[in-house]
Amino acid sequence: MKKLLFIFAIALPIFGLAENADLNQARALFEKGTEAYKAGDYESALTFFQEAESKSTGFAVNYNLGNTHFKLNNVKESILFYERALKYEPANEDVIYNLRLANDLIVDRIENLPKSKLNRWWRDFRYGMGPDGWGLIAISLAFMASVLLLIYSFRFRPGIRRFGFYGGLISAILMVCAITLAQSAKNFRVNNISGVIFTDKVDVKSEPRLESLDILVLHAGTKVDIIDREGDWYEVQIASGDRGWLRAETLEEI
Amino acid sequence: MKKTGKYIAFIFFLLLSLSGYSQETSFYATVDKNPVKMGDVFSYKVTLANGRGNIQPPDLDDFRLVFGPSQSSQYSLSNGRQSSTLTLSYTLRPKKTGTFKIGQAKVQVDGKTYTSKPIEVKVVEGNSNGGSSNYDRRDQNRNTQASSDDENIILRINLNKREAYIGEQVTATYILLTRYQNLDVGDMRFPTLNGFWTEDLKDEKASWEREYEIVKGVPYRKAILKRQVLFPQRSGELKIESMEIEGRVNRSFFNPGREVTIVSNSPQIKVKSLPRSSPSNFKGAVGRFKFNVDVDRTELKANEAINLKIDISGTGNLPLTDAPEIEFPSDFEVYDPEVNDRINVSANGVSGRRRFQYLIIPRYPGEYTIDKISFTHFDPKSGKYETQTAGPFKFAVSGEGGTVPTTAQRRKNRVIPAANDIRYIFTNPSDLMVKGKMFYGSAGFYGLLAAPFILLLIFLAFRRRKESMEQDVIGSKKRRANRIAKQRLKDAEKALKKNDSKAFFAEVSKALYGYLEDKLVIPKSQLSKPVITEKLQSGNIEQQSIDKLFKTLELCEMARFAPMDSADEKSIFQQTVSLLETFENKLK
Numbered sequence: 001m002k003k004l005l006f007i008f009a010i011a012l013p014i015f016g017l018a019e020n021a022d023l024n025q026a027r028a029l030f031e032k033g034t035e036a037y038k039a040g041d042y043e044s045a046l047t048f049f050q051e052a053e054s055k056s057t058g059f060a061v062n063y064n065l066g067n068t069h070f071k072l073n074n075v076k077e078s079i080l081f082y083e084r085a086l087k088y089e090p091a092n093e094d095v096i097y098n099l100r101l102a103n104d105l106i107v108d109r110i111e112n113l114p115k116s117k118l119n120r121w122w123r124d125f126r127y128g129m130g131p132d133g134w135g136l137i138a139i140s141l142a143f144m145a146s147v148l149l150l151i152y153s154f155r156f157r158p159g160i161r162r163f164g165f166y167g168g169l170i171s172a173i174l175m176v177c178a179i180t181l182a183q184s185a186k187n188f189r190v191n192n193i194s195g196v197i198f199t200d201k202v203d204v205k206s207e208p209r210l211e212s213l214d215i216l217v218l219h220a221g222t223k224v225d226i227i228d229r230e231g232d233w234y235e236v237q238i239a240s241g242d243r244g245w246l247r248a249e250t251l252e253e254i
Numbered sequence: 255m256k257k258t259g260k261y262i263a264f265i266f267f268l269l270l271s272l273s274g275y276s277q278e279t280s281f282y283a284t285v286d287k288n289p290v291k292m293g294d295v296f297s298y299k300v301t302l303a304n305g306r307g308n309i310q311p312p313d314l315d316d317f318r319l320v321f322g323p324s325q326s327s328q329y330s331l332s333n334g335r336q337s338s339t340l341t342l343s344y345t346l347r348p349k350k351t352g353t354f355k356i357g358q359a360k361v362q363v364d365g366k367t368y369t370s371k372p373i374e375v376k377v378v379e380g381n382s383n384g385g386s387s388n389y390d391r392r393d394q395n396r397n398t399q400a401s402s403d404d405e406n407i408i409l410r411i412n413l414n415k416r417e418a419y420i421g422e423q424v425t426a427t428y429i430l431l432t433r434y435q436n437l438d439v440g441d442m443r444f445p446t447l448n449g450f451w452t453e454d455l456k457d458e459k460a461s462w463e464r465e466y467e468i469v470k471g472v473p474y475r476k477a478i479l480k481r482q483v484l485f486p487q488r489s490g491e492l493k494i495e496s497m498e499i500e501g502r503v504n505r506s507f508f509n510p511g512r513e514v515t516i517v518s519n520s521p522q523i524k525v526k527s528l529p530r531s532s533p534s535n536f537k538g539a540v541g542r543f544k545f546n547v548d549v550d551r552t553e554l555k556a557n558e559a560i561n562l563k564i565d566i567s568g569t570g571n572l573p574l575t576d577a578p579e580i581e582f583p584s585d586f587e588v589y590d591p592e593v594n595d596r597i598n599v600s601a602n603g604v605s606g607r608r609r610f611q612y613l614i615i616p617r618y619p620g621e622y623t624i625d626k627i628s629f630t631h632f633d634p635k636s637g638k639y640e641t642q643t644a645g646p647f648k649f650a651v652s653g654e655g656g657t658v659p660t661t662a663q664r665r666k667n668r669v670i671p672a673a674n675d676i677r678y679i680f681t682n683p684s685d686l687m688v689k690g691k692m693f694y695g696s697a698g699f700y701g702l703l704a705a706p707f708i709l710l711l712i713f714l715a716f717r718r719r720k721e722s723m724e725q726d727v728i729g730s731k732k733r734r735a736n737r738i739a740k741q742r743l744k745d746a747e748k749a750l751k752k753n754d755s756k757a758f759f760a761e762v763s764k765a766l767y768g769y770l771e772d773k774l775v776i777p778k779s780q781l782s783k784p785v786i787t788e789k790l791q792s793g794n795i796e797q798q799s800i801d802k803l804f805k806t807l808e809l810c811e812m813a814r815f816a817p818m819d820s821a822d823e824k825s826i827f828q829q830t831v832s833l834l835e836t837f838e839n840k841l842k
Contacts, residue, residue: 020688027683034681058687060680067679098676135694139702146706153714179703182694190692 026056033064042071059088063095070098075105076221076252080196083223083254087189091124106221126181127188134182138175145171192253195236197222202251204244208233215244224251279305283312283359283370285471289378290348295320298356299343300370305363309342312357312372321345348377356471373471406433408474409499409518411445413484417524421540421571422634423603424484424523428497430460431467431474436511438502442479445495445520449488451574453599455481483604485540485571489527496520528632533639535578539631541570545578547627547644555653560614562647564591566629567607572597577610578629583622587615616651623648728775735772736838739765743831750823756814758823762830763810766803769834773841793841803833 033048046068053061066081082099089095129137145168152164187193197218204216208230216238218224224236227243234251237243280303287296300309311323322344329338348354353376358369408431415424428444460480466473486492497518505511528540543566550561566575573595582588589612597606616622628643693699742765749757771781774789783804790800806829813823 023686023688026686030683030686034679034683037679052686055689056686057689058685060682060685064679067676070676094677101674101676131692131694135699135703139699142703143706146710150710150713175703186692186694 022055026052026061029055030061030064033068037064037068037071042068046072059085059092062088063092066095066098066102070102075102076196076198078102079106079221079223080198080252080254083194083196087127087254088130089124090127091120102221107219108222127185129185130189131182131186134178134185138178138182141171141175141178145169145175192226194223194225195234195251195253197224197250198252199250202246204236204246206244208235208245212245216242218246223254226251226253279303279363279366279368281305281359281361281363281368281370282468282473283356283373283471284466284468284473285356285373285375288373288470288472289376292348292351292377292379295345295347296375297343297345298373299341300359301342302340302361302363302368304337304339305361305368306338306340307361307363309340310360311342311344312359314344314346314356316354316356317346317348319344320347348375351377351379353377371468371471375471407431407437407501407503407514407516408469409497409516411494411497411518411521413494413521413523415523416521417526418486419526419540419632419634419637420486420489420528421538421574421632422486423541423569423571424486425601425603426482426484426494428479428481428518430477430479430499430516431469433472433474434503436504436506438505438511439499440502441498441500443498444480445497447482447484447494449486449492449525451485451487451571453483453485453573453604455483455599455601481601483599485574486523486525489525491522492525493522494520529637529639531639532632533630533641535628535641536630536632536639537576537578539566539570539572539575539629540634541568541572541631542633542635543568543570543572543575543629543631543642545629545642545644547647549647552648553650553652554616556616556619556651558615560616560649562612562614562624564610564612564627564629565607566609569603569605570631572604572606572608575608578627580612580627581625582614583616583624585616585618585620586622587617589613616649619651619653621648621650731772732775735769736834738772739769739834742768743827743834746827746830750827755817755823758827759810759813762826763807765834766807766810766830769837773837790837795837795840799833799836802829806830806833 029048029052033045033052036042036045036048046065049061049065049068053065062081062085066078066085069075069078069081079099079102082095082102085092085095086099148164148168148171150164152161152168154161156164197220200220202218203214204218206213206215218238222238224238226234227237228235229248230245232248233245234248235243235245236251281301283298283300285296285298287294290296298314300311302309323342325340325342327338327340330336342359353374356373356375358372360370361368410429410431412427412429413424414427415422418424430439460477463476463478465476467476468474499516501514501516502511503514546565546567548563548565550563554560562580564577566572577591577593591610591612594609594611595606597604597608624645624647626643626645628641630639630641632639742761746758746761746765749755749761767781770776770786771778774786774793776785776789786803787800790803791797806826809822809826813826
């Protein structure tokens, strides 16, 4: 009983902090934006969602911004926000569908390797819960491991003690796995590992130098993976696997 | 009288038909060369066919008369047709270069005056081709598209229209004109018609026509090689590529002849697109059509068949016409329509009718309506869309006619999205999160993660200490038991010397009880005779000593209330000391 109280004492302020004023404001703006979108007034919906996005984050606000930009014919912006929404829910059907429609409208058509169902499922499993989800799972596993080890420490029947020992061991191992996954989910969400081209036409260079050879030409709306950074230059890779360098300002990081 | 009247009428008709048999009178003038080179001679002929009269030649002062006029006449009768020609010919030589007009020749036949068309003769410089080329080019541009300098053969593609709407029919005629008596036509390469949908006239075979065609006053034999109806499919200037013929002229038994390649002109047609404001049910029909819908029955039982016929008849691009859309009630089973064409292709274009025949089976009884069926075509003459409608048709379906079909037999609509649009937004604001704040990696996260293990360790450590402490207390109590007992006995000895018997017995019983309590680890609350006996017995103490112990304790109790002799007190003291010694030796 004392233990439970102790956990609450630690956990309450963490979750309590989340419910702050900014978030309430963002929620009100979000609802206004939804109303405007429903009425077909996409310009004001855009302003509301943008303000909501400046105060909060998450799947819904990014997805709605993508939709609103799409309706206003801002294709590259809509692709950017859909990609950002995918960081929160990497296997969301709606985003994938809308993103495909948006990608049909851009200039570049890059041969993309189709992702298998298993791959998509794995991505969803790995990133879908986000770092916090995996963190909570890790904590639950930690509790389970300690309770099972506690059972082991008492002088119960050997069967129960064995269960306590192995159960505790497995829980501890799973907890380490969950922490690893939480870390990778955090990297996926926080690190800018890709970007969307935001200028109409970009010459992709062979080296991070203006005088170097043009090896690719990309157009607005194309998604690229960021592989390396060198001053103002990013080394990027497109879906077909080709690589090259471009200036940082031509790109908006996802 | 009646009979004679009939007879006269018969003769009258016979005469009439005979006169119809004689050929029509024609009158024309020709030259055998045009243009003419300076210094050459050419002949000018005026021909009167099927007539008799005095030919008045035109003024020929622009040319020097070399020979003539000479007159020749021909008469022929073939297959009961009689024909005669009277020809007046002049051989002329030009006086100077330039363009000269030979005026009309006139003749009076049976009181009617016939005139020939005037001929413009171009006279060009010398023998060189250079001078004539300009004229040649222009002339050829109109008739033969370059290539063969041979003016004796002309290949032409004639179009009956120079301007048409998309889908409006245009007739193309491929004509070969020649002045050679002997022309073997070899390979004919008709143009590939890009941008047109074509329909050939199949009933005609190419052959030389009886009539001469006069081009610039020069008579040519004429053959129509092919006729085609063209339907332009896209707007803009469409060019029909030229046609080519490989042929051989003047071949005879002795002469291998000469190979010629004849290239035709390549006419252009301006295709106008249809007006923008097309009704939604317009499906590309261009022409003049009549639209008719016919239903064979309107009252029937369920599962009986209805025949619905749609006839589209008229002139236009019938082969490209689709059935109008019909909205059938969903309980009707409708089979794909059977298309039945009766289409003629003639020089006037494509005409006829196209019939769509639907077989419809209502599956359930009830009152049904097929809404108005409308058909829209574009009329190129008026330049407007015209819509004709038929219906609506009402059907009364009665009774339980036969079996109700299983769901598998019923027609199903495939659901196909008509347009692509993005999916709707998310409307739940509870999904929002605070920016940059992440539970994972925060102090709280690590605290919560470590807490259970820390608590476990604390718990384990605490329990161990408590256990060891308990162990320790018992050991020291055991060790100290004898010492405390001895202390108490000393106090008892002091009390004995002072003759304080009450204090003496209290000390003795305290010493004994305290010793037993500590040494045997019995809590004070459980200190009773059977517990002590049991513990002592398990400690290998003889029954004799146990009895002695309880006797001593009893005496101590009694002495508190009833005073005793000092001698007894001394023996009790001795006894207690010896008991403690025995216990201390035996108990560990």
